[in-house]
Amino acid sequence: MNWALMYDCYGDVDRVPELLARAEREDEAEVWDELGYRLILECDLVFPASFAALPCLVHLASRSARARVLAGAIVRCAAGDHGCDDLLAGCADVLVEFRSLLDRHLRSRPDDYLASFRDLVAVEGHYHWSAVLGDFSDDFYQVACPHCAVEVTIAIGGYGRYSAIRDWNLGDVDRRDLRPASSDGLSGFGRRMHDTAARDGEVVLADGIAHLFGRAECPRCASVFNIADEYASSNRPLM
Template identity: 30%
Template sequence: MTTVDWHRLTHAYGRADDIPGLFARLGGTEDDSVWSELWSALCHQGSVYDASWAALPTLAEIACGRAPGGPADALVLAGAITAYAEDPRRKVYEREIGELLAVGRGLLTDPGIPAPSFVIFLQSVLAFEGAGVWSEALEGVNSEEYEVECPQCTEGLFVAFGRYGTFVSAGDYVTGPGADAATAGRGELTPARPDRLTGVGARLYGEAVRAGQPAVAEALTHVFGQGRCPSCDTAFSVAELVAEQWV
């Protein structure tokens, strides 16, 4: 950190000369609040800054256990910073991204990891790999839904695959017009057959199976399955719409 001219860099709130002090506070009882401040400054609502990228070497040090702080916290923040695969600054921090990728892959093999954490770590791995939209869009697996737009009638749809069931809703499926499963406000959601998955779908499904994450694997069959719009009966690939419409 001594080689970084922090006062010349900026983050969400202006000059970044407070970042070294925040990192110096890690490793004690304040960690939760410090990480909250780091997230707010370096990845504010998904936006990143020159100071965000300059923080990657320190985040890699923490993730690798060479500096105090939570390795998982450092990994996830670094993943969010590097999520945009086309950012030219990735090349500058290629070594650090490689280290972070190795840590992330190691965390995915932890047999005791909760499913939501597994998804978050998998997002980080995808970010370090420069895998594109799914490094961010995969968060829908944890929220158990995606919002998409019908490619035919442009109806706003919810694709749900969780505690409320598996279906496509043309309205709020908790309290709104899509809440009643017997109404015309719902369409079918057909999961993909695992043996027919290809590309990123096959890769993500395989990661979940190998890690002993059956709930995540099942959710992914719906994410890469086929939905049907309840308003116009148009069939669509859920994953394709997510990839096209995710911003």
């Protein structure tokens, strides 16, 4: 790794490798705090040093929760306009290793399950889902009906599981119950997300995914459409 080209958010090229060397020796909070703000800005910007650090972070992640969390945060930012696509492509083998590590971590049913689940989703390249997946206690998604183009609110949570037209004075009006996908009816990445959550006993998360990858009725024109397809087509980042 030519660290002379790997600048961090301050433009420095020497501080991150020094901090990574310290992290190899000692798991100190101050080291990880500085790595965090050098590798990721608050507005989710990442830099060459962020991707250059990934191999070391993933190596440390098996014994350091801080390394695992920071590596996941960098991957979640990979959809942004960072100009480091070549560095990200060079991390392909590291990301395969990181995916296996995250999957093992999820099987242990950790307290940070949802955050680690979102990291796994990002590692698989589905950045739009990683960014918006919640715990389905109070989740809302905005999609355009593919037939009449009206904006439809999709609610999945404690307030119900429905499609509606959102009126800022009246709330969600003309609600229609969602039609969740059956476990057999799911396919592709939706199936993988659902099966992972179900495997780990995350019942609410699995049920929410079944609804998110199910079908909704448009309150305006009564057409029925696939929620995930319409949301992804509008929100999938250009890579």
